[in-house]
Amino acid sequence: MRGDEAHAGLEGRLLAHRKLLARLLAGSPGPVRAAIGDWLAGQEVLNDGQEDPGAVPGEGLALELALSDELRRIAALCEDLGAKPGGAAR
Numbered sequence: 001m002r003g004d005e006a007h008a009g010l011e012g013r014l015l016a017h018r019k020l021l022a023r024l025l026a027g028s029p030g031p032v033r034a035a036i037g038d039w040l041a042g043q044e045v046l047n048d049g050q051e052d053p054g055a056v057p058g059e060g061l062a063l064e065l066a067l068s069d070e071l072r073r074i075a076a077l078c079e080d081l082g083a084k085p086g087g088a089a090r
Contacts, residue, residue, distance in 0.1 A: 018073060019077065022080075040074070
């Protein structure tokens with residue numbers, strides 16, 4: 001049970017950081033959002049082997065895929081908060 005509590009705590013921290021980062025980005029001036037949005041878009045290039053449905057990512061790739069996924073989630077949350085990372089606030 002201790003492992004489940006640790007996992008839940010870690011996931012809660014990750015969600016808090018994601019929400020904070022998205023809120024900061026959404027409230028940033030347009031040029032800052034554009035620069036960070038461009039950077040985020042460049043980080044989303046890594047994919048999970050979709051071109052080969054039978055491919056299984058190795059251990060070394062799992063961290064990179066998780067990082068790429070987290071950055072996509074931050075960008076999406078920022079959009080949900082009312083501002084596209086690379087554009088003006090809505």
